[in-house]
Amino acid sequence: MTAVERVRRLGVMGGTFDPIHHGHLVAASEVQAYFDLDEVIFVPTGQPWQKLDRDVSAAEDRYLMTVIATASNPRFSVSRVDIDRPGPTYTIDTLRDLSALYPDAELFFITGADALAQILTWRDVDEMFKLAQFVGCTRPGTESLELPLDKLPMDRITLLEVPALAISSTQCRARVAKGNPTWYLVPDGIVQYIAKRELYINR
Numbered sequence: 001m002t003a004v005e006r007v008r009r010l011g012v013m014g015g016t017f018d019p020i021h022h023g024h025l026v027a028a029s030e031v032q033a034y035f036d037l038d039e040v041i042f043v044p045t046g047q048p049w050q051k052l053d054r055d056v057s058a059a060e061d062r063y064l065m066t067v068i069a070t071a072s073n074p075r076f077s078v079s080r081v082d083i084d085r086p087g088p089t090y091t092i093d094t095l096r097d098l099s100a101l102y103p104d105a106e107l108f109f110i111t112g113a114d115a116l117a118q119i120l121t122w123r124d125v126d127e128m129f130k131l132a133q134f135v136g137c138t139r140p141g142t143e144s145l146e147l148p149l150d151k152l153p154m155d156r157i158t159l160l161e162v163p164a165l166a167i168s169s170t171q172c173r174a175r176v177a178k179g180n181p182t183w184y185l186v187p188d189g190i191v192q193y194i195a196k197r198e199l200y201i202n203r
C-alpha cells in the first residue's frame with residue numbers, strides 16, 4: 001500500500017427490502033457521504049428470523065428489486081450472501097462472509113434506529129461489533145426510542161441524523177393492497193416490478 005492509499009471503507013445495508021423504498025436509499029446515501037465510503041453493499045435477507053410471523057416475499061423478488069433500485073448509483077451494489085446461505089439470516093454471518101470477501105476493508109453496518117434499539121437480541125452481538133462499526137440512522141417515529149446505552153459499545157456506534165422520510169415497507173405493501181399509488185415512495189422501477197409480479201395484492 002502506498003502512502004496515499006487508505007483502507008477501503010464499505011457500508012453494509014442489510015434489510016428485508018420487501019419492497020426497498022426511498023427511506024433505505026436516502027439512509028445509505030447519507031452514510032456513504034458522511035463516512036466517505038467507497039461502496040455501500042445492500043444485502044437482502046434470506047430468512048429474516050425476527051419476521052417469521054409475517055408473509056415475506058420470495059428472496060429473488062426482493063433481491064431483484066434491490067438491484068433495480070440501486071443500479072443507477074455507481075457507489076451502490078447488491079450482495080447475495082444472505083439469500084444464498086440456507087437457514088435463518090444472522091448479521092454475524094453476513095459480516096463474516098463479507099470480511100472473508102474483503103479482508104482488508106473496514107465495514108460499516110447501516111441500520112435504522114429501530115433496528116439498533118433491538119440489536120442486543122441479535123445473535124453473537126459482541127463479535128458483530130468486532131467485525132464492523134454500526135451506524136444508526138434516525139427514522140420518523142423512532143425519536144423517543146431508548147437505546148440501551150450502558151450495554152452497547154458506543155465507541156463502535158455512530159448515530160446519524162438523516163433527512164426524515166416517513167416511509168416503511170409495511171406502508172408500501174398496504175398501499176398496493178388497497179390499490180393506492182406508491183409512486184415517489186419507491187423508485188419508479190419498483191412500482192413497475194411490483195405490478196409486473198403482482199406483489200402485495202393480498203396483504
Ligand SMILES: Nc1ncnc2c1ncn2[C@@H]1O[C@H](COP(=O)(O)OP(=O)(O)OP(=O)(O)O)[C@@H](O)[C@H]1O
Nearest residue numbers: 015016017023027111112115139165167168169170
Ligand atoms: N424510512 C427509513 N429511514 C431510515 N431507515 C430506515 C427506513 N426504513 C427502513 N429503515 C432501516 O432499513 C433497514 C431495513 O429495513 P426493512 O427492510 O425492514 O424496511 P422497513 O420499512 O422497516 O420494513 P417493514 O415495514 O416491513 O418492517 C432497517 O435497519 C430499518 O431500520
Ligand SMILES: O=C(O)c1ccc[n+]([C@@H]2O[C@H](COP(=O)([O-])O)[C@@H](O)[C@H]2O)c1
Nearest residue numbers: 014015016045048050090091092122123
Ligand atoms: O443477527 C440477527 O440476529 C438479526 C436480527 C434481526 C435483524 N437483523 C438484520 O438487521 C437488518 C434489518 O432487518 P429487518 O428485519 O428490519 O429488515 C437485516 O440485515 C437483518 O438480517 C439481524
